[in-house]
Amino acid sequence: MAVGPTTRRRQLGADLRRLRERKGLTLEEAGARVGISKATLSRYETKEGTVKWPAVDALCREYEATDEVRKAMVELAKGAKIQGWWRSLADSIPESMNLMLTLEDEVAGEDHYACMYIPGLFQTRAYAEAVHRASEVGCPDGEVQHMVDIRMRRQELLQRAEPPHIWAVIDEAAIHRIVGGPTVMRDQLQHVLDLAEVPHVTIQILPFSRGAHAAAVGSFALLRGQTRDLDVVYVDLLGGGLFMEKPQELERYRLAFDYLRAQALDLESSTAAIHQRLREL
Secondary structure, three states: OOOOOOHHHHHHHHHHHHHHHHHOOOHHHHHHHHOOOHHHHHHHHOOOOOOOHHHHHHHHHHOOOOHHHHHHHHHHHHOOOOOOEEEEOOOOOOHHHOHHHHHHOOOOEEEEEEOOOOOHHHOOHHHHHHHHHHHOOOOOHHHHHHHHHHHHHHHHHHHOOOOOEEEEEEEHHHHHOOOOOHHHHHHHHHHHHHHOOOOOEEEEEEOHHHOOOOOOOOOEEEEEOOOHHHOEEEEEEOOEEEEEOOHHHHHHHHHHHHHHHHHOOOHHHHHHHHHHHHHHO
């Protein structure tokens, strides 16, 4: 049975292609410099088959990547056969190697459940900054701004010529929790209402009245690829996040999201709930 690429493997392939193109080399030219064939390098970049870390190390040197990038990519190559990936916020990974950005470059759609905060794709800059400052107490201002910049960059996928469909189920708690103060929260809720009018965005509110539900453990996002074997689940956890792609894991989260949107308010009622909360502020 065919096995889809792991999250590390997807990241590695995308970064190898990015570095080669930045250097202005063809597949044949780059492969010749490190002693591998054009076909082999093409497989590396298209995330197919196994990859040898010494070749990745050599390619990074030819591409004149920084030591930080080269070491990070070698680690990716060494762990490319392992499904799933824990990404800590403490990892010194360059923005260009952010896995979420890589995955969303190829995503066909996304299903989000948000229990604490408005989903990252929908956050205003002021709201996102307040979230990061609260979550990463003691984090230097420069790092907070860097993380917010990445979040804002992710939102560019909503402006694509053919954007993916984003379906979000937002717990009622997220629209009641005042993040960044009343002014920031009002702007944030209005932004959510504006997005709810966009054809490729679906937003539902899961009310307190529904009681226990299918994802009481926390927020998650199901990133849907062009085919089901390319799907990845991202679970938001304190200090980082966990990427998972084993079939049984994916099925559990697909089923959970199906239950969540069935329990949530319909679109009209969801919009009305956000309007009501906005009036209260």
